[in-house]
Amino acid sequence: MGRLFGTDGVRGVANSQLTPNLAFRLGQAGAYVLSKEHPHPRIVIGKDTRISGDMLEAALISGICSVGADVLRVGVLPTPGIAYLTRTLDVSAGVVISASHNPVQDNGIKFFDATGFKLPDAIEDEIESIVLSEEKPWEVPIGGEIGRVIEVGDAGRRYIDFLKESIGRLDGLKVVLDCANGAASYVGPAVLREFGVEVIPIFNTPDGININAGCGSTHPEQLQRAVLEHDADLGLANDGDADRLIVVDELGNILDGDFIMVICALAQKEKGNLAENAVVVTVMSNLGLHIALKEAGITVYETQVGDRYVMEELLKTGAKLGGEQSGHIIFLDHNTTGDGLLTALHLLTVVKERQAPLSQLASQMQRLPQVLLNARVKNKERLMADERVLAKVKEAEDALGERGRVLVRPSGTEPLIRVMVEGPDQDKLTQLAQSIIDIINQQDA
Incomplete structure (x- = not known):
């Protein structure tokens, strides 16, 4: 068995690579490592809608309870909602069962510490070493010392109330919301309606198998059509665990995380509340973002790909806004992870306050071909x-x-090598990128 933890927890094909046995051992090791300071720890567990979630949840709960920790089970909830509950429910840690935007056969397990942040590498390494060695450094509890499961029936309500704390009313806006048949299917439409938004939800009927299937942030084509069909102000697309957001303007154009960050950063700067007058992005962000922000006098910090690295740079620099082109946007003043619904609310606030169509706001950034x-x-x-x-x-x-520029990197969550080529000539870029893909495929044969 190779290294377990990637850039976003442990991922693999459910019941093949990510087995119930592995989930059980991760539950034991994670609960032990993250709960050393607590005599009777409690751990939050939530999941997305994929069919393997029940199986892995049962195994994780068994592992956690077997080392004497209680489980607070919140059910289906967006990853950022689980992060929020982890830091507000007086618990030792949180666990999310999700493979984000990946197809249904995949699943993943990632941990949050008691403050709602993803674990540093050293803690993941400690958990992994215990799992791989199958050692049991804890005393096995018996009788009343075994952990129990506590249902958190109002988890969705708590998350919605949290989202309502910092955003004003949004009456008058008409929005199509693509829930990816994932974790936002229940709370997404509800929270937007509570802000006064007219919501047209699509892909919000999860059956365990249809998560991310031709929908969501990685497949926004249906959302484009729905925005035009319903004459909506814009469209919003989450991924399976709703920690990222891709949007569609009123003309049907897809806008990625770079556009969202530029729109929100410029709006915050105008109000004088852009912390440190800075934004954190990854090396994947378009050169057009750098140009737009630098022309506005905003400092741009750049990290390697991965929202955990964006978070590290935010904490290091004191900036509060950062994210990825893929749509993981972090508003650190509000939450400790990317939050698709929170990001949507901030974007909708700018649209309402400016009384301008989204296409006009997006024109503040000119995207270079990529x-x-x-x-x-x-x-x-x-x-x-x-x-x-x-x-x-x-x-x-x-x-x-x-x-x-050319950027070639391995995916942190899938068996992929990603090739990005950026410059002024689209045809030339396509040719160069394909030539790199071809040589990779040849050498992989």
Whole structure:
């Protein structure tokens, strides 16, 4: 068994790679490591809507209770909602069972500490070492010392009330909401209606199998059509666990996280409340974002890909707004993780206050052409060091010169190598990106 923890917890094909036995052991080790300071710890557990969630939840709960910790079960809830409850329910840790935007066969397990933040590498390493060695450094409880399960029946209500704390009314807006048949299917439409938004929900009937299937933030085509069909002000698309957001303007144009960050950052700066006059982004963010923010006098900090690295830089610099092109946007003043619904509320607030269509607000950033391609591979690490692959990347970089850039990186959550090429000529970018994909595929054969 290789390294368990990736950039977003432990992920794999449910019941094949991520088995109930592994979930049980993660529950034991996680509860032990995260609860050392507590004589009778409590841990929050929530999940998205995929069918394997029940199986993994049962195994995790068994593992946690077997080391003497209680479980507060919140059921289906967005990841940011679970993070919020973890830091407000007097617990030792939180656990999310979700594979985010991945297809239904995948699932994942990620932990939050008592403050609602994702775990640092050192803590993950400690948990992983116990799991892989199968040691049991804890005393096995018996009798009344075994943990129990406590149902949190008002978890969704608590999360909605939290979202209502910092945003005003949004009456008059008409919005299509794509819930990805995921964790936002229940609370998403409810929270927008409580703000006075006219909501047209789509893909909000999860059956355990249809999560992210042709819908959500990675498949916004149906949302584009629905916005135009209903003459809506805009469309919102969450992913399976609702920690990211992609939007569609009133003209049917898709706007990614870069546009959202530019719109919100410029609005906050105008009000004088953009913390440290700075925004944190990853190396995947479009050059157009850098240009728009720098022209406005806003400092841009750049990190490697992964919302955990964005969070680290936010904490380091004192900035409060950051995120990824993929739609993970963090408003650190409000929550400790990317939050698709919170991001939507902030964006809708700007639209309402400016009384301007979203397409006009988006025009504050001019997106440079960018091509993103993926290669599904057997061994990411070997290919990232392959001399022929490196030579082809260098060739593409030389072809672009100072007019563009090339980024090749392994996915942190899937068996993929991602290729991003950016510059002024779309056709040339496509050609260069495909040439890199071709050599990766050749070397992977």
